[in-house]
Amino acid sequence: MKLKVVGLQSGPNQAGGSYSERIKELTTQFNEAVEAVPNVDLIVFPELVTTPYFCKINDPSFFDLAEPVDGETFQYFSEKAKAAGVYIILPIFEKDESEGRTEYYNTAVVIGNDGSLVGSYRKTHIPKLCLATLTTDETLYFKRGTSYPVFEIKGYKVGILICFDRSFPEAARALALQGAELIVIPTAAGGEERKNAWLSECQARARENGLYVVGVNKAGDEVITTQSEEVQSSFFGLSCGFGPDGVAVVPNLDSEPWQMLSLEVDRQKVKECREKLNFLDFLQGDLYSAYSDELQKIRAYPVENETSPLFGPKGVVTID
Amino acid sequence: MIKTSAFPFSIAETHRLLRDKQISPSELVTFYLDKIEKVDPQVKAWVRVEKEGAFQRAKELEKIQAKTNEISPLFGIPYAAKDIIYTKGIPTEAGSKSLKGFIPNEDATVVKKLRDSGAILLGKVTTTEFANLGTPPETGNAWNVNHTPGGSSSGSAAAVAAGMSLMSLGTQTAGSISRPAAYNGLTALKATYGRVSKAGVIPASWSLDHVGAFTKSVEDTVLVYNEISGPDQSDSTTWTLPKQQLLQRENKELTVGIVVNDYFADMDKEIEESLMNSIQVLKDIGFKITMIKLPKSLVAANAAQHIVMKSEVANYHAEAYQKNSLLYGEYLQQFILEGLQIKANDYLKAQRIRFIFRQELTSLFEDVDVLLTPATPTPAPEGKAATGSPVYNIPFTNAGVPTLTLPIGFTKEKHLPMAMQLVAAPMSEQNLIDVGFLFQRETDWHVKVPEYR
Numbered sequence: 001m002k003l004k005v006v007g008l009q010s011g012p013n014q015a016g017g018s019y020s021e022r023i024k025e026l027t028t029q030f031n032e033a034v035e036a037v038p039n040v041d042l043i044v045f046p047e048l049v050t051t052p053y054f055c056k057i058n059d060p061s062f063f064d065l066a067e068p069v070d071g072e073t074f075q076y077f078s079e080k081a082k083a084a085g086v087y088i089i090l091p092i093f094e095k096d097e098s099e100g101r102t103e104y105y106n107t108a109v110v111i112g113n114d115g116s117l118v119g120s121y122r123k124t125h126i127p128k129l130c131l132a133t134l135t136t137d138e139t140l141y142f143k144r145g146t147s148y149p150v151f152e153i154k155g156y157k158v159g160i161l162i163c164f165d166r167s168f169p170e171a172a173r174a175l176a177l178q179g180a181e182l183i184v185i186p187t188a189a190g191g192e193e194r195k196n197a198w199l200s201e202c203q204a205r206a207r208e209n210g211l212y213v214v215g216v217n218k219a220g221d222e223v224i225t226t227q228s229e230e231v232q233s234s235f236f237g238l239s240c241g242f243g244p245d246g247v248a249v250v251p252n253l254d255s256e257p258w259q260m261l262s263l264e265v266d267r268q269k270v271k272e273c274r275e276k277l278n279f280l281d282f283l284q285g286d287l288y289s290a291y292s293d294e295l296q297k298i299r300a301y302p303v304e305n306e307t308s309p310l311f312g313p314k315g316v317v318t319i320d
Numbered sequence: 321m322i323k324t325s326a327f328p329f330s331i332a333e334t335h336r337l338l339r340d341k342q343i344s345p346s347e348l349v350t351f352y353l354d355k356i357e358k359v360d361p362q363v364k365a366w367v368r369v370e371k372e373g374a375f376q377r378a379k380e381l382e383k384i385q386a387k388t389n390e391i392s393p394l395f396g397i398p399y400a401a402k403d404i405i406y407t408k409g410i411p412t413e414a415g416s417k418s419l420k421g422f423i424p425n426e427d428a429t430v431v432k433k434l435r436d437s438g439a440i441l442l443g444k445v446t447t448t449e450f451a452n453l454g455t456p457p458e459t460g461n462a463w464n465v466n467h468t469p470g471g472s473s474s475g476s477a478a479a480v481a482a483g484m485s486l487m488s489l490g491t492q493t494a495g496s497i498s499r500p501a502a503y504n505g506l507t508a509l510k511a512t513y514g515r516v517s518k519a520g521v522i523p524a525s526w527s528l529d530h531v532g533a534f535t536k537s538v539e540d541t542v543l544v545y546n547e548i549s550g551p552d553q554s555d556s557t558t559w560t561l562p563k564q565q566l567l568q569r570e571n572k573e574l575t576v577g578i579v580v581n582d583y584f585a586d587m588d589k590e591i592e593e594s595l596m597n598s599i600q601v602l603k604d605i606g607f608k609i610t611m612i613k614l615p616k617s618l619v620a621a622n623a624a625q626h627i628v629m630k631s632e633v634a635n636y637h638a639e640a641y642q643k644n645s646l647l648y649g650e651y652l653q654q655f656i657l658e659g660l661q662i663k664a665n666d667y668l669k670a671q672r673i674r675f676i677f678r679q680e681l682t683s684l685f686e687d688v689d690v691l692l693t694p695a696t697p698t699p700a701p702e703g704k705a706a707t708g709s710p711v712y713n714i715p716f717t718n719a720g721v722p723t724l725t726l727p728i729g730f731t732k733e734k735h736l737p738m739a740m741q742l743v744a745a746p747m748s749e750q751n752l753i754d755v756g757f758l759f760q761r762e763t764d765w766h767v768k769v770p771e772y773r
Binding site for chain 2: 294297
């Protein structure tokens with residue numbers, strides 16, 4: 001059985017638009033996708049789908065946009081997921097108060113086709129960038145997540161990376177090593193430098209790990225006006241899907257907003273591709289760290305296994 | 321009033337004067353605070369001087385002094401604590417930006433023990449950033465302020481050597497007690513790993529860290545060690561070693577093994593000469609002298625020390641580093657970044673190699689009682705941008721075996737101190753004291769003090 005995936009290249013937030021107006025727009029796009037792709041299994045929204053991209057501005061009032069994983073937006077799309085019988089990956093601005101203190105994350109929520117909360121992934125690489133065409137500081141708002149969960153969706157193992165995470169082969173590899181067959185990458189990216197690398201980054205993550213990659217970006221121009229400044233973001237779109245052989249399974253979208261990308265993930269193809277050449281079989285995991293003379297010396301030094309019953313790392317405690 | 325010219329420079333002599341009520345704790349505190357005021361603008365050993373606290377403590381002690389003829393060994397003795405050692409209500413910043421303004425609400429166990437013994441905390445002294453190898457303080461060597469005092473316990477050594485304190489507390493993860501002691505002409509015992517509690521001391525690398533004291537003589541070292549050592553509920557690494565009282569005694573029935581590995585061959589010519597003279601002194605006293613080689617695992621063990629230290633430093637700072645790496649100096653930033661990438665497999669292999677090295681090193685003591693090496697390859701290097709090399713100390717910190725650093729002379733041209741390092745088997749500190757005590761009875765390098773204008 002193949003997994004039918006739709007990526008929604010949502011448009012920007014309207015200047016001064018309300019939350020309910022935004023939800024209305026997203027609902028329209030969602031409904032169109034459900035209608036256009038019969039028996040769709042998984043629908044993926046782009047990063048921070050309900051909010052504007054506020055990370056270019058330092059203004060604590062934006063924290064008001066955050067919501068719990070099972071908050072209002074989840075509740076709404078939970079109903080939609082159940083009604084349509086489809087899984088949804090819903091990226092939100094997360095507020096977590098569960099451990100007695102308040103933390104904020106850039107999170108993608110996984111909603112089951114029965115409306116249940118399957119789980120969530122918190123963005124692990126939080127950019128603070130000052131490029132010619134992109135200046136942003138997400139560290140003002142988000143704490144990093146600390147794990148790479150893999151979710152089961154209709155028997156397929158699906159991992160999530162968010163936006164900047166795509167540029168780190170280690171992150172995709174961590175998912176591949178846990179058996180992921182598909183990595184979805186909800187994104188809200190702009191700037192020429194990042195645009196130029198986007199397709200090849202998604203392609204490389206697919207080929208080097210022998211799995212599907214679906215990159216879902218926002219598209220269009222967005223303006224946030226505050227008391228002191230007017231800040232613009234131009235999301236470049238280019239949502240795309242690559243197969244485990246690194247070849248596009250569907251033509252990538254252009255930079256026009258409100259489009260969708262539809263493709264099928266086929267386990268058989270992952271299998272065939274890995275039978276030919278599976279890079280995961282050649283990993284030298286113990287070597288991938290900073291090189292040093294000291295590491296060379298201790299690795300080259302032969303140590304025989306003994307059975308002396310010491311508690312903890314040896315040599316730490318004197319037992320006499 | 322005290323005549324400063326006749327003022328004693330050792331704990332032992334000061335103790336006798338206090339016991340006989342010839343001086344008072346307040347007079348002592350006044351003397352040392354004056355000395356700090358006069359000398360520290362040149363040496364820059366102190367992070368902060370606790371003037372009021374010291375006087376208040378001295379007043380309390382005077383009430384006790386008036387009532388009794390029996391005083392505890394460190395009664396009224398002024399001391400300095402390295403700024404990675406927790407002092408209740410007094411900022412403890414570890415030479416770092418990230419702990420700027422941090423005030424502990426508890427004393428470290430060693431500080432508590434010194435307080436119980438009557439010692440008076442004069443203040444906090446400088447350290448390199450988090451007692452690591454990078455980002456040295458401005459502190460100068462007590463014998464020539466244009467040279468490094470060594471590190472990481474830079475202020476601890478400089479303060480005592482410059483006569484601004486009778487003793488000080490420091491720590492060693494690679495060579496941070498032995499090296500500054502050597503560079504400043506001091507006597508310092510780094511005891512067996514686990515002898516002195518580390519509770520309340522900010523870790524550099526917990527499986528390598530040792531706490532110890534800088535003093536002017538073996539006699540003073542014994543007095544301080546007997547007070548600060550012993551099991552501590554709050555530090556599990558101290559639980560397996562019983563409390564031990566070191567003695568000053570005449571024991572010539574010991575064999576000293578001169579370590580002859582190539583590892584120590586790059587030592588400075590003047591240090592080599594002084595070392596030869598000192599070996600002759602030991603021979604004349606009556607110690608048996610023999611030659612010995614360190615185990616072959618030495619090189620791998622040194623690499624293991626590096627890997628373990630990097631891993632543990634990185635682990636300790638990981639969270640703060642992830643939050644804001646710029647709060648760390650360049651050296652530590654790189655050190656932590658590399659440490660975070662070390663795999664558990666390599667870390668554990670490194671710990672096993674350390675264990676093997678310790679076993680092999682310990683087996684040498686079937687033939688000798690004490691090993692002898694130079695304490696440093698060179699005298700204190702010029703400049704303060706770096707703190708000199710700990711390579712001669714690392715093997716013994718790594719093995720957790722006790723070492724004693726003793727002054728053996730001064731360089732001819734610049735009059736900088738030189739030192740030797742004695743090493744004993746785990747838990748055999750007494751052997752070091754036996755050799756050191758008789759050595760200092762025959763030599764006077766340790767009683768020399770620098771002069772300041």
